[in-house]
Amino acid sequence: MERDKNFVLGVFDDEDVLLDAITKVRGNGVKIHEVYSPFPVHGIDDVLGYKRSKLPIAAFLFGLLGTTLALTMQFYMMKFDWPMIIGGKDHAAFPDFIPVTFELTVLLAAFGMCGVFFVSSNLKPWAQPRIFDLRITDDKHVVAIDLATNAGLGEEKIGDILKSSGASEVNKKSFE
Amino acid sequence: MQVTSSVREPLITGGKTLKDVTHDVSRQVEGKPTLGWILGLLVAVGTLLLGSLALVATLWEGIGMWGLNKTIGWAWDITNFVWWVGIGHAGTLISAVLLLFRQKWRMAINRAAEAMTIFAVICAAMFPIIHMGRPWLGAYWALPLPNTFGSLWVNFNSPLLWDVFAISTYFSVSLVFWYIGLIPDFATIRDRATGLRRTIYGALSFGWDGAAKTWSRYESVALILAGLATPLVLSVHTIVSFDFATSVIPGWHTTIFPPYFVAGAIFSGFAMVLTLMIITRKVFKLEDYITIGHIELMNIVIIITGSIVGIAYITEFFIAWYSGVAAEQYAFMNRAFGPYAWAYWSMMTCNVISPQLFWFKKIRTSIVATFALSIVVNIGMWFERFVIIVTSLHRDYLPSSWAMFYPTLSDIGVYLFTFGLFFTLFLLFAKFFPVINMAEVKSIVKSSSEKVNK
Numbered sequence: 001m002e003r004d005k006n007f008v009l010g011v012f013d014d015e016d017v018l019l020d021a022i023t024k025v026r027g028n029g030v031k032i033h034e035v036y037s038p039f040p041v042h043g044i045d046d047v048l049g050y051k052r053s054k055l056p057i058a059a060f061l062f063g064l065l066g067t068t069l070a071l072t073m074q075f076y077m078m079k080f081d082w083p084m085i086i087g088g089k090d091h092a093a094f095p096d097f098i099p100v101t102f103e104l105t106v107l108l109a110a111f112g113m114c115g116v117f118f119v120s121s122n123l124k125p126w127a128q129p130r131i132f133d134l135r136i137t138d139d140k141h142v143v144a145i146d147l148a149t150n151a152g153l154g155e156e157k158i159g160d161i162l163k164s165s166g167a168s169e170v171n172k173k174s175f176e
Numbered sequence: 177m178q179v180t181s182s183v184r185e186p187l188i189t190g191g192k193t194l195k196d197v198t199h200d201v202s203r204q205v206e207g208k209p210t211l212g213w214i215l216g217l218l219v220a221v222g223t224l225l226l227g228s229l230a231l232v233a234t235l236w237e238g239i240g241m242w243g244l245n246k247t248i249g250w251a252w253d254i255t256n257f258v259w260w261v262g263i264g265h266a267g268t269l270i271s272a273v274l275l276l277f278r279q280k281w282r283m284a285i286n287r288a289a290e291a292m293t294i295f296a297v298i299c300a301a302m303f304p305i306i307h308m309g310r311p312w313l314g315a316y317w318a319l320p321l322p323n324t325f326g327s328l329w330v331n332f333n334s335p336l337l338w339d340v341f342a343i344s345t346y347f348s349v350s351l352v353f354w355y356i357g358l359i360p361d362f363a364t365i366r367d368r369a370t371g372l373r374r375t376i377y378g379a380l381s382f383g384w385d386g387a388a389k390t391w392s393r394y395e396s397v398a399l400i401l402a403g404l405a406t407p408l409v410l411s412v413h414t415i416v417s418f419d420f421a422t423s424v425i426p427g428w429h430t431t432i433f434p435p436y437f438v439a440g441a442i443f444s445g446f447a448m449v450l451t452l453m454i455i456t457r458k459v460f461k462l463e464d465y466i467t468i469g470h471i472e473l474m475n476i477v478i479i480i481t482g483s484i485v486g487i488a489y490i491t492e493f494f495i496a497w498y499s500g501v502a503a504e505q506y507a508f509m510n511r512a513f514g515p516y517a518w519a520y521w522s523m524m525t526c527n528v529i530s531p532q533l534f535w536f537k538k539i540r541t542s543i544v545a546t547f548a549l550s551i552v553v554n555i556g557m558w559f560e561r562f563v564i565i566v567t568s569l570h571r572d573y574l575p576s577s578w579a580m581f582y583p584t585l586s587d588i589g590v591y592l593f594t595f596g597l598f599f600t601l602f603l604l605f606a607k608f609f610p611v612i613n614m615a616e617v618k619s620i621v622k623s624s625s626e627k628v629n630k
Contacts, residue, residue: 127383139194
């Protein structure tokens with residue numbers, strides 16, 4: 001069977017039932033493709049075994065880039081390219097450079113991190129998402145299980161496991 | 177596992193389910209515009225057009241159209257600038273600072289408050305840009321762009337330049353923060369729609385699918401953005417206050433300006449949030465999400481920040497006396513008892529006395545009283561900036577240069593223009609965007625709804 005085409009979907013109404021169900025389903029040796037929710041469910045990355053996001057590291061590195069660029073720019077312009085005496089102070093008036101440095105650090109950290117977020121999550125205006133169930137953005141949580149990666153279990157067995165762990169519905173969904 | 181307090185008031189009343197949240201918020205995006213909305217938009221666009229006459233006159237003839245003179249070179253323009261930026265601060269405070277403090281009541285109001293921030297900052301930015309006189313050349317004066325003067329760079333020692341960086345960073349980071357929050361809600365509207373609306377909201381939702389992995393990244397992004405926006409919002413009004421504090425004008429040269437301005441900004445911003453939300457919740461029937469409890473909490477923030485502002489006024493006065501500097505002492509005595517005493521005492525009444533009424537529970541839980549006081553506070557905060565700016569300038573060092581400021585029609589018109597712009601943008605937002613963050617509110621339905629507490 002081809003991967004990423006045929007799915008069994010467990011539909012859940014309640015986030016706490018969902019969290020227990022994910023643990024049970026995974027305990028039964030079923031590999032979960034992904035879980036879709038209308039709102040962020042706390043603790044879901046732990047039960048799904050997802051690693052912590054590396055986005056904070058991206059933000060830090062972009063922030064560092066912002067600091068470096070801002071300081072380089074200001075020292076170059078004010079000290080080397082066109083030195084001017086302002087208020088009888090040193091050309092390289094370091095304390096005066098702090099506000100702009102801070103702002104550019106924040107700007108690059110925020111934009112860099114959001115850029116990485118959009119790219120890594122494939123978020124873009126022309127993206128065509130695969131929608132497993134229209135109620136995902138309304139009030140239902142959906143556990144999607146790829147039949148191909150769980151070939152040993154079979155559709156019916158997976159359905160039973162989902163039902164017994166609290167799914168309110170079990171559906172099938174195929175994509176071309 | 178959620179722990180529910182039996183003492184705390186529920187954040188969502190009316191026994192709402194997840195489906196109700198989607199329905200109640202998507203309703204006005206999907207429905208036909210109401211008569212009230214259309215009338216509101218007509219008034220806002222009318223104000224915008226009327227004000228734009230003054231704007232065009234100012235740009236065509238120059239800054240001489242304003243009531244400025246050689247003594248008072250800054251007046252309504254900078255007053256309006258600081259006032260609008262200040263209003264913007266509440267949005268970031270609600271979405272970023274309250275997120276860091278895990279205050280769940282922020283969830284129902286953060287979307288509209290952030291929209292208010294973005295529109296207020298647009299209005300604020302108009303004033304320094306117009307005051308350039310020839311804004312089409314302004315990029316060379318405000319940004320470090322290579323030019324044919326050698327390159328003669330912008331002056332990085334000047335707080336006015338810091339302001340350029342602070343305001344533009346603040347605007348762009350707030351915009352991104354707001355938009356990322358909107359993405360899951362656009363997806364909700366997309367999934368309920370068909371045809372053209374589905375295409376438009378589909379593009380706006382960036383292909384959001386609600387995957388757990390994306391939610392996990394979304395949550396980290398929101399947390400880091402909140403962590404970045406918190407010092408950012410404090411820096412913005414700090415730098416705005418530096419425009420005055422780093423000068424040597426008596427009345428401006430004050431070291432308490434940064435915290436005093438930040439508190440004042442939050443104070444006026446919360447007042448504006450209340451003005452807008454009291455109308456929005458009524459018109460869109462969102463009383464179950466923006467409850468009296470929310471209004472009371474915002475009023476408590478107003479008491480705190482209003483009292484900080486009051487203490488700052490008194491401290492300034494005390495320090496002027498205690499410093500022994502005759503010029504400082506004169507500047508403050510002139511403020512309170514000189515020709516602008518009416519402005520000073522309006523400020524004192526609106527900002528220091530009126531918010532103290534919120535100590536009475538009856539008043540701070542009354543919608544009518546809150547609405548009235550929120551407008552009083554915003555008038556007071558406009559006067560605060562006017563008092564600081566104009567009274568400190570109008571009695572110059574030489575008595576022969578003493579002057580008064582009289583606004584012209586262009587001053588008034590440009591201010592009206594920003595009101596028109598603000599309300600036009602806010603009304604368009606309220607109709608076409610979900611005014612409440614549905615995804616976040618849904619995450620607390622189980623723990624903070626009236627149904628659970630019963």
